[in-house]
Amino acid sequence: MLKRRTESGPMELTEHDDIRNRRKRAVKTAWALAIVAIMIFVAFILSGVLGT
Amino acid sequence: MSIESHDIAHDDHHDHKPSGFLDRWLYTTNHKDIGTLYLVFSLLMFFIGGSMAMVIRAELFMPGLQLVEPEFFNQMTTMHALIMVFGAVMPAWVGFANWMIPMMIGAPDMALPRMNNWSFWILPFAFTMLLSTLFMDSGGPAAGWTLYPPLSLQGGQSFAFVVFAVHMMGISSIMGSINVIATILNMRAPGMTLLKMPLFVWTWLITAFLLIAVMPVLAGAVTMLLTDHFFGTSFFNAAGGGDPVMFQHIFWFFGHPEVYIMILPAFGVVSEIIPTFSRKPLFGYTAMVYATASIAFLSFIVWAHHMFTVGMPLTGELFFMYATMLIAVPTGVKVFNWVSTMWQGSMTFETPMLFAIGFVVLFTIGGLSGLMLAMAAADLQYHDTYFVVAHFHYVLVPGSVFALMAGAYYWLPKWTGHMYSEKWGKIHFWVSAISVNILFFPQHYLGLAGMPRRIPDYSTQFADFNMISSIGGFIFGASQLIFVGVIVHCVYKSRQVATGRVWEGAKGLEWTLSSPPPYHSFNTPPVIDSTTIAHVEEAH
Numbered sequence: 001m002l003k004r005r006t007e008s009g010p011m012e013l014t015e016h017d018d019i020r021n022r023r024k025r026a027v028k029t030a031w032a033l034a035i036v037a038i039m040i041f042v043a044f045i046l047s048g049v050l051g052t
Numbered sequence: 053m054s055i056e057s058h059d060i061a062h063d064d065h066h067d068h069k070p071s072g073f074l075d076r077w078l079y080t081t082n083h084k085d086i087g088t089l090y091l092v093f094s095l096l097m098f099f100i101g102g103s104m105a106m107v108i109r110a111e112l113f114m115p116g117l118q119l120v121e122p123e124f125f126n127q128m129t130t131m132h133a134l135i136m137v138f139g140a141v142m143p144a145w146v147g148f149a150n151w152m153i154p155m156m157i158g159a160p161d162m163a164l165p166r167m168n169n170w171s172f173w174i175l176p177f178a179f180t181m182l183l184s185t186l187f188m189d190s191g192g193p194a195a196g197w198t199l200y201p202p203l204s205l206q207g208g209q210s211f212a213f214v215v216f217a218v219h220m221m222g223i224s225s226i227m228g229s230i231n232v233i234a235t236i237l238n239m240r241a242p243g244m245t246l247l248k249m250p251l252f253v254w255t256w257l258i259t260a261f262l263l264i265a266v267m268p269v270l271a272g273a274v275t276m277l278l279t280d281h282f283f284g285t286s287f288f289n290a291a292g293g294g295d296p297v298m299f300q301h302i303f304w305f306f307g308h309p310e311v312y313i314m315i316l317p318a319f320g321v322v323s324e325i326i327p328t329f330s331r332k333p334l335f336g337y338t339a340m341v342y343a344t345a346s347i348a349f350l351s352f353i354v355w356a357h358h359m360f361t362v363g364m365p366l367t368g369e370l371f372f373m374y375a376t377m378l379i380a381v382p383t384g385v386k387v388f389n390w391v392s393t394m395w396q397g398s399m400t401f402e403t404p405m406l407f408a409i410g411f412v413v414l415f416t417i418g419g420l421s422g423l424m425l426a427m428a429a430a431d432l433q434y435h436d437t438y439f440v441v442a443h444f445h446y447v448l449v450p451g452s453v454f455a456l457m458a459g460a461y462y463w464l465p466k467w468t469g470h471m472y473s474e475k476w477g478k479i480h481f482w483v484s485a486i487s488v489n490i491l492f493f494p495q496h497y498l499g500l501a502g503m504p505r506r507i508p509d510y511s512t513q514f515a516d517f518n519m520i521s522s523i524g525g526f527i528f529g530a531s532q533l534i535f536v537g538v539i540v541h542c543v544y545k546s547r548q549v550a551t552g553r554v555w556e557g558a559k560g561l562e563w564t565l566s567s568p569p570p571y572h573s574f575n576t577p578p579v580i581d582s583t584t585i586a587h588v589e590e591a592h
């Protein structure tokens with residue numbers, strides 16, 4: 001892969017840094033967070049339903 | 053094109069903005085344009101919410117009922133808070149996040165640009181709906197922004213619109229935070245490690261986690277109100293076996309983190325500005341990151357300090373009292389670090405720095421009155437009085453709002469490519485800083501003397517301080533028009549061109565771009581080195 005100069009010497013850029021892969025990872029992060037949000041919403045309402 | 057070429061010139065080649073008005077603004081996926089939309093929207097809400105505050109202060113200018121019906125007064129206090137919290141302060145911070153986070157971490161845009169467009173465009177609908185309730189038969193919500201049942205359930209049909217508006221605001225905030233987290237975790241330029249990120253990015257990352265954790269809780273709470281009101285459930289209805297105090301627990305489990313959602317990005321902005329105008333790196337960068345994380349953690353275990361008077365078990369009172377007082381520790385670390393950053397710096401006092409210093413001093417007053425309220429025994433007297441109103445306005449107005457002003461002045465030259473009028477900026481600061489104290493300081497005394505909050509009329513012994521407070525309020529309100537004048541002048545009239553760096557002491561990736569930055573920046577990730585990172589001491 002490409003290299004770029006940095007202060008601490010050349011830095012190897014890997015597949016990991018490729019913008020397409022990063023965008024894919026971003027979408028995964030987003031889904032994970034969205035699921036967490038929905039679960040919190042449901043959990044709080046359920047706590048009300050089950051608690052009474 | 054090699055990956056090394058990270059020049060600005062390179063980005064300029066494809067600096068084409070969409071030409072049509074709708075293409076540019078309605079369909080936009082550009083983080084800078086969406087940032088601008090958020091900021092303009094929040095300024096508009098700031099003035100709508102502000103005009104409601106003027107109604108409140110006008111009615112309270114003298115004892116007795118003179119201008120508005122008590123019922124309408126209650127709608128004003130409720131709407132004022134809902135609009136300021138969800139329409140002005142929160143969207144303004146999302147606007148800053150949109151503009152600055154990609155530029156600060158060397159990303160080409162937010163990670164999910166189309167969702168970004170949605171997050172913004174939901175808001176105008178949400179607030180149109182919320183405001184429209186004022187014109188409905190049953191009027192706007194009038195039970196306070198905390199929406200406590202049973203009172204909040206005694207309104208009419210328009211309540212459904214309030215709930216739906218809150219749902220939409222929540223969805224917008226959650227989508228915005230998902231975007232922020234996905235961007236920060238995945239889109240940083242190679243070499244921009246987490247502990248090299250500017251503090252504003254850190255505070256927003258943590259804020260976004262808070263938002264994702266608590267906005268669904270609020271959504272759940274208002275959903276249960278909705279079903280109690282319209283579908284015969286009894287979540288909070290004591291007559292049907294429900295528990296109204298349960299609502300308070302759920303609401304404040306959202307509500308206390310919410311106040312930190314409004315203040316953490318402010319901490320971030322102030323931590324950017326003070327080093328620039330002190331010409332020194334931020335003192336204790338890592339301590340600041342840990343302090344922010346601790347505050348965020350603690351914010352989840354203090355909620356019942358809003359409920360000391362409902363009759364909790366003594367152990368509960370004690371737990372929430374001590375947990376609340378613990379927050380003062382990381383908060384103190386922050387104030388200490390800001391002061392230490394200024395210590396022996398070559399300070400100058402441009403408008404952003406004035407607002408930042410105003411923030412440090414006045415926010416701390418609010419923090420101290422918070423500590424007074426945290427004492428459960430004392431809060432029995434202070435609760436639901438104007439002392440609480442004074443407390444949260446100190447942390448929110450010369451706190452969050454001053455930090456917003458500071459950030460706006462700081463980055464306005466970057467955003468527009470022109471310098472704003474320093475003279476008018478300073479006038480804006482001094483008039484605001486003086487009047488905000490005239491407005492809110494007397495409210496401490498009113499509260500200590502027993503004046504309840506959320507009332508349209510009061511006993512005559514409170515008359516003098518209320519009149520002073522109202523005068524301060526009118527001056528503060530009017531002085532915000534100066535801010536609009538400064539912005540309009542900066543955007544359309546100012547001929548003083550801003551350099552890329554803008555401020556002599558400014559560090560960070562955003563300042564390596566031209567002012568205004570190209571429409572698409574950092575399409576090729578920049579190289580990260582210590583000369584461009586704000587908090588690294590330069591090698592001599």
Ligand code: HEM
Pocket residue numbers: 198311312314315357358376377379380383418419420421422423425426427431434435436440443444447448451452
């Ligand atoms: C040192 C940190 C703080 C402490 C110890 C603290 C403590 C408290 C306490 C005990 C109350 C409840 C008073 C009562 O209702 O009797 C309260 C209310 C409130 N605080 Fe704070 N606070 C702190 C910081 C903040 C910050 C940073 C914000 C927002 C930026 C904030 C916003 C509010 C608001 C909005 C209320 C009133 C909510 C309502 O009843 O409508 N506080 N605070």
Ligand SMILES: [Cu+2]
Pocket residue numbers: 307308311354355357358
């Ligand atoms: Cu609180």
